[in-house]
Amino acid sequence: MKxxxxxxxGGSAGSLDVLLRVLPLxxxxxxxxVIIVIHRKNGSDSLLPELLSGKTQLQVKExxxxxxxLPGIIYIAPSDYHLLIEMNKTFSLDYSEKVNYSRPxxxxxxxxAAEVYQNKLVCLxxxxxxxxxxxxxxxxxxxxxxxxxxxxxxxxxAFMPQQAKxxxxxxxxxxIEDMPEFINLLS
Amino acid sequence: xELPLINDEQVELLxxxxxxxxxxxxxxxSKASLKRRINRLYSLDKIPGFAEFRYKISRDSLYFKRFxxxxxxxxxxxxxxxxxxxxxxxxxxxxxxxxxxxxIWLAGCSTGEEAYSISILLKELNLLDKSLIxxxxxxxxxxxxxxxxxxxxxxMKQYSENYILSGGKNDFSSYYTxxxxxxxxxxELKHKIIFSTHNLVSDHSFNEFQLILCRNVLIYFDRDLQHxxxxxxxxxxxxxxxxxLGTKETIDFSKIARKYKxxxxxxxxxxxx
Ligand SMILES: C[S@@+](CC[C@H](N)C(=O)[O-])C[C@H]1O[C@@H](n2cnc3c(N)ncnc32)[C@H](O)[C@@H]1O
Numbered sequence: 001m002k003x004x005x006x007x008x009x010g011g012s013a014g015s016l017d018v019l020l021r022v023l024p025l026x027x028x029x030x031x032x033x034v035i036i037v038i039h040r041k042n043g044s045d046s047l048l049p050e051l052l053s054g055k056t057q058l059q060v061k062e063x064x065x066x067x068x069x070l071p072g073i074i075y076i077a078p079s080d081y082h083l084l085i086e087m088n089k090t091f092s093l094d095y096s097e098k099v100n101y102s103r104p105x106x107x108x109x110x111x112x113a114a115e116v117y118q119n120k121l122v123c124l125x126x127x128x129x130x131x132x133x134x135x136x137x138x139x140x141x142x143x144x145x146x147x148x149x150x151x152x153x154x155x156x157x158a159f160m161p162q163q164a165k166x167x168x169x170x171x172x173x174x175x176i177e178d179m180p181e182f183i184n185l186l187s
Numbered sequence: 188x189e190l191p192l193i194n195d196e197q198v199e200l201l202x203x204x205x206x207x208x209x210x211x212x213x214x215x216x217s218k219a220s221l222k223r224r225i226n227r228l229y230s231l232d233k234i235p236g237f238a239e240f241r242y243k244i245s246r247d248s249l250y251f252k253r254f255x256x257x258x259x260x261x262x263x264x265x266x267x268x269x270x271x272x273x274x275x276x277x278x279x280x281x282x283x284x285x286x287x288x289x290x291i292w293l294a295g296c297s298t299g300e301e302a303y304s305i306s307i308l309l310k311e312l313n314l315l316d317k318s319l320i321x322x323x324x325x326x327x328x329x330x331x332x333x334x335x336x337x338x339x340x341x342x343m344k345q346y347s348e349n350y351i352l353s354g355g356k357n358d359f360s361s362y363y364t365x366x367x368x369x370x371x372x373x374x375e376l377k378h379k380i381i382f383s384t385h386n387l388v389s390d391h392s393f394n395e396f397q398l399i400l401c402r403n404v405l406i407y408f409d410r411d412l413q414h415x416x417x418x419x420x421x422x423x424x425x426x427x428x429x430x431x432l433g434t435k436e437t438i439d440f441s442k443i444a445r446k447y448k449x450x451x452x453x454x455x456x457x458x459x460x
Contacts, residue, residue, distance in 0.1 A: 064435070066410055086217065087218065
């Protein structure tokens with residue numbers, strides 16, 4: 001895909017290591033926002049943006065409610081809220097029930113982004129131990145977006161990308177080494 | 188859910204029906220969450236078509252009740268965000284404790300877990316007798332549940348942990364008695380809570396308060412409605428009173444901000460002029 005308007009990365013157990021390896025290699029010139037939804041324990045809030053911002057030249061920040069979503073910024077979903085995307089390309093936060101035992105749920109962000117960015121959306125699902133993200137990938141596909149997964153072979157916990165592979169027509173399966181180039185070429 | 192079953196225009200139609208038929212105004216709510224909830228309900232209830240859905244909501248007042256209950260988010264906890272309750276316990280309530288009387292407004296109280304938490308704090312600070320908590324919500328169903336003061340026993344482990352993290356020193360289980368699968372909170376905690384309906388969109392200020400809490404409600408409103416509701420809180424708050432919002436909410440964008448000073452690290456502001 002060219003002229004991507006948003007890249008959303010979802011991950012659970014075993015995904016942080018992937019981010020730590022991939023983010024440093026992402027070009028500071030990318031022309032789309034990168035939105036990251038990672039399952040984690042509550043209360044560890046500001047730690048993740050801090051950790052990741054040490055690894056990239058791009059600006060990293062926690063997504064705030066009503067904030068306009070801008071290209072070239074890495075946004076992190078805050079812990080314990082679902083992160084939703086509004087039609088006017090701003091964020092909303094939502095404290096509704098957990099989905100797949102998770103809040104933030106990857107599904108909630110993939111699904112609301114799907115209609116907003118349609119065929120300019122890329123959803124990338126990483127390592128993890130539950131099936132969160134699978135329904136979201138389906139929705140993204142049905143709006144013309146692109147579904148990409150980490151190669152289950154390379155994942156610390158293969159279950160999540162495996163489930164996606166089983167239930168969704170995946171466009172690309174990437175090893176960790178191939179991710180930076182794939183992302184840089186989306187601009 | 189793949190393609191959403193109810194699209195944006197249909198959501199708008201439903202919202203204008205609600206306003207026209209029942210006087211409930213959801214037009215200032217953030218759309219992504221509303222649409223997600225509406226679609227969830229639509230699939231859950233296996234409604235055969237949009238026309239039927241619309242008709243049911245407009246004509247069947249029982250279904251309308253269900254609709255409102257389902258599209259608003261009622262999730263809550265006791266002592267949620269323990270650090271926030273520490274600030275209430277150590278800073279806010281002791282200062283209010285020097286007043287002869289403390290009136291507290293808890294807006295968007297949902298099923299009451301927050302109200303009982305505050306009641307516990309007041310009791311431990313020996314302030315309960317001279318306090319009154321007005322706990323309000325637009326949804327009558329959650330208020331009924333709140334008034335019962337019974338919560339699932341399954342949650343007590345988590346709530347007790349929150350309580351301890353917030354600085355609580357007592358045995359949390361002394362505040363309730365277990366009845367089958369439920370924890371029934373002590374009557375004395377309830378005496379000073381008044382549960383009643385109040386819609387932040389359409390109802391006015393109804394008293395003057397020294398502390399107003401409204402947590403995790405504004406995230407569901409668009410900026411215009413947030414402005415309006417913050418003005419309502421400002422009107423209802425005494426000078427030197429406190430306004431408390433949810434962890435991800437702020438007054439920074441609003442006109443009232445210049446009259447308030449924020450307490451360090453918490454989403455609590457004091458009205459200074
Ligand atoms: C997520 S709950 C928050 C509960 C609690 N304050 C907390 O933070 O845990 C949101 C509550 O706001 C209520 N609410 C939504 N719109 C409202 C309105 N216009 N007026 C009053 N309450 C409203 C809902 O019914 C729901 O009970």
